[in-house]
Amino acid sequence: MRIIADGLSFAEGPVVLPGGDIAVCETHAAGIVRISLGGRKTNYADVEGGANGAALGSDGAMYICNNGAWYGKSGIQDGSARIGGRIQRVLEGGQPHTLYDHCDGRRLMAPNDIVFDEHGNFYFTDFGSHIRDIRDVGVSNGDKDIVGILNIVIHCPPGSLYYASPDGKMIREIVHPLLGANGVGLSPDGKTLYVAESTTARLWAFELIGPGEVGSRRCLGTLPLGTTLNIAVADSLVVDSAGNIIVGTILNGGLTVFSPDGTTVLHVPTGDMLTTNACFGGPDMRSLYVTLGERGALGVFDPWPVAGLKLNFQPDHS
Numbered sequence: 001m002r003i004i005a006d007g008l009s010f011a012e013g014p015v016v017l018p019g020g021d022i023a024v025c026e027t028h029a030a031g032i033v034r035i036s037l038g039g040r041k042t043n044y045a046d047v048e049g050g051a052n053g054a055a056l057g058s059d060g061a062m063y064i065c066n067n068g069a070w071y072g073k074s075g076i077q078d079g080s081a082r083i084g085g086r087i088q089r090v091l092e093g094g095q096p097h098t099l100y101d102h103c104d105g106r107r108l109m110a111p112n113d114i115v116f117d118e119h120g121n122f123y124f125t126d127f128g129s130h131i132r133d134i135r136d137v138g139v140s141n142g143d144k145d146i147v148g149i150l151n152i153v154i155h156c157p158p159g160s161l162y163y164a165s166p167d168g169k170m171i172r173e174i175v176h177p178l179l180g181a182n183g184v185g186l187s188p189d190g191k192t193l194y195v196a197e198s199t200t201a202r203l204w205a206f207e208l209i210g211p212g213e214v215g216s217r218r219c220l221g222t223l224p225l226g227t228t229l230n231i232a233v234a235d236s237l238v239v240d241s242a243g244n245i246i247v248g249t250i251l252n253g254g255l256t257v258f259s260p261d262g263t264t265v266l267h268v269p270t271g272d273m274l275t276t277n278a279c280f281g282g283p284d285m286r287s288l289y290v291t292l293g294e295r296g297a298l299g300v301f302d303p304w305p306v307a308g309l310k311l312n313f314q315p316d317h318s
Contacts, residue, residue, distance in 0.1 A: 001301050
């Protein structure tokens with residue numbers, strides 16, 4: 001793996017932009033940064049709270065899972081700065097517009113990851129109670145990342161899976177509970193939805209019987225445990241063109257690759273204990289961009305052994 005850029009404040013939610021640059025959520029710096037393939041960083045958008053996952057919609061706008069944390073441009077803030085979880089839409093250089101912060105009269109807690117289907121609507125995960133109860137534990141910002149992860153494992157926040165439209169008019173909770181609902185992605189044929197549970201380190205496969213309608217579900221497997229506390233935490237995920245599911249893995253830092261039937265599990269170390277997310281890009285979809293939260297960096301495996309699955313509405317490289 002080669003490092004493209006560092007100096008990022010908890011890197012998450014990578015998105016390939018038109019022309020090949022990568023947008024990365026800086027969850028602890030209240031914003032999204034554009035990174036060129038040469039490593040040049042420019043501001044994409046300011047996003048108060050905690051931009052966590054993102055995806056491009058059919059209109060070319062960025063749709064953001066904002067976990068509602070207490071981060072401003074200067075870093076961690078007092079509890080009063082927490083804006084609450086929400087789904088937002090933003091254009092480069094613009095101000096985020098909130099589409100959803102409630103569903104059926106209940107507040108969204110901590111939206112985490114998002115994927116669009118072929119119909120132009122999107123699935124997103126809500127992690128649950130997230131890490132808001134540890135803001136004043138008297139440790140450094142860096143240590144709070146680890147404390148937050150341990151809090152996730154201990155408290156098992158109940159999360160949910162939602163289906164929503166990009167116009168702000170339709171949102172449905174379709175699965176509850178999920179213990180730390182995190183990464184979400186679609187199979188190449190669009191008939192299976194994958195969700196990673198952070199707390200249990202499980203990868204779930206949900207049969208889709210219609211847009212936003214889930215049928216049976218099965219557990220494809222669990223992440224291999226690491227040497228740090230003998231724990232692995234599942235983060236966000238990406239799917240390749242062969243249907244393999246690649247899960248960002250925390251504590252046992254790396255990428256964990258599941259075959260579509262769950263019979264094969266391969267762990268690829270990255271050297272970063274907080275390997276959070278990944279996305280495919282490049283002219284042949286063989287560049288796998290990886291966000292590294294511990295180092296605060298964007299890395300790339302190029303070439304990755306299997307070409308990536310092009311997302312719905314993902315722009316061409318050129």
